[in-house]
Amino acid sequence: MRRLYGKARLGWEAEIESQGLVYNKTTVPGGDTRSYWREDVFYDFTAAEVDRLAETTDQLFAACVEAGELALSDERLLDRMRIPRDARDVIRATWEYEPPSIYGRFDLWWDGKAAPRLLEFNADTPTSLVEAAVVQWAWHLETGQGKDQWNQLDDRLVDAWRRNLSRWEAHYRRRPERVHLAWTEGDRSGEDWMTVAYMADCVRRAGYEPVVLTTEELGLDTGDARFYDPQGHRLDVVFKLYPWEWLLEDEYGPSVIADIRRPGGTTWVEPIWKMLWSNKGLLPVLWQRYEHDPVISRHLLPAFFADDPRAGELRETGFARKPLFGREGNNVELVAPGGEVLASMGGRYGAEGWVVQQLCALPDFAGPDGPHHPVLGAWVVDGEAAGLGIRESDGLITDDLSFFVPHTIDFVRPPNTTWSA
Template structure:
């Protein structure tokens, strides 16, 4: 694994915007010295490294499924801050194995040892367009003889073909709260892959989904029933909504309700309980840092690196944010590796239950947040 430099393509901004990364300016805070998409650098991996990472990601995913089985079997829903009225429905969703589509592991990896799990974004993962499409076209333009760990697009199409969804169109829902356009473009991309997989689709805003109390079903703005829907809208928000009690019982949602168990950072502590000392895990606890002298406190439902606290023998530092009311997990802290002053996080994609590809975000800080940049990669 190494970081190399290259010359950005002429008119690269227009190129990536035409490929779906239309939000790269709006999603990145202004005043930074580098853009969100940065093709002046890239990471290079050996084939052996990629094959090892692929195997580790597959094993981590299987471990996460085992953790979900454990939580359901032992009824540990309170550890995940899931409201009690939804416990039975989460269990039923898992027992039915309601259909799921994709997820993203965030990993610490420096090329010299096993990858370490930082968290699992299993409900509403983003950076998908840049991982699946934009960096692939960069590779074809700039390094046409090289390869890339990237079968995300093909696997998404195949997964849509495999899903057994109810009859009628599948609605693809984004939220009007999104001001950057990132979520809308992500949903549009996934809608396109679903159509290539043979599904009939319709776009809708989450705010435009209505509840037909007489017929006990969700409907769109034309009063058409919503029998299945992909939503880039986290389950914790849905469960806090007045319609949440209907959502857990009516309609087929992708991602399914059982993904609340994999998209919650309490998962990290359960994994450490079930697989203590596993080389791909960092120690993690729900009741405090215990023996850890260096740790990071993560809110169970936090996003974009907000509301975190790093504690080491040298001192402590925090990130701003309003998360944490739901509780924290305390995870052993290992600083991200440093390459030329930048610290990368590997985003390893899983489609269905198979490792599918890689996206990399890097920043100068210890915590990856909305100031980080996405950089492409290739296999030597």
């Protein structure tokens, strides 16, 4: 694993925008703008390193299944994870029934040497999908840098929709008239909109009719207590880029639960059981289950609910304090051994509770322009490892100002060639 300086394509900004990265310009504190996509640097891996990351990803996914079983068997754990009591029956039912589940993203620490470690699992509403599945693949093909890229995302997403919707048809003995895909108009960046638009294209290529709309356009008919779109079409299957904890807190949250309970109700993708995995409480549940497992424990960091007596053990190693429902690094605090705060971020999370995870500072692939701290986003599609996207930050917390950096496999620099960023 190494960070390299490469060549930039002529007119690359217009090129990536045409591929869906309309949110490339990021406004930083002070009002300046900079590119979110890094065009002329990349990370390179050997094929063996990619195999190792894929194997780790599959092992972590299997471990999450076991952790979900553990959580569902223990009401105290569900309480500590702040899983709403009135949703637990439908969470258990959907866990057993296995309605369509398409994707997720593990965020991993790795320096290319030690065992990759899980930082968290974005299991419900992961973004950075367009840049991972489409933009970096086009970059690889057009620049000719590297022999390959770990990126089966596009084909696998289409296959996942086809397989899962076929299962839906077999269960309900009919074809869904439409697949609705919803994003919230509260997102002004364009990222959620383009993520949903890309997923809609995957649905179309899988052979089904997609309909893109906002969550604000979803309507509840008070007559039959069913959900409809503005044209009066019943919602059979809805992909929602909107977190479950937000959805259940909304005015229509109780109606969503009641509709899931009802035979033939709306099928939500990702399913409600993903609340068990998108929650940072998954981290201490995983540690509880696998602390003494010689294989899985190598890929985990010791983690505890903040009020657990064992949380004090992490004062000696340092720790990351994370809110249960946090996103984009909000409200994360990194504390060194001895209590010094290394980094922290503000935000609106934390009232729901906290976990602490052993400190594992991101590696630094420093360059002439300063430090570069990567987080490896290992994608899972239909339950299997499917590709890699890398977010890179100047600081130790990966947030919404961090960059996206493409990657290659087995890059060999041409002889007598000098490239620089």
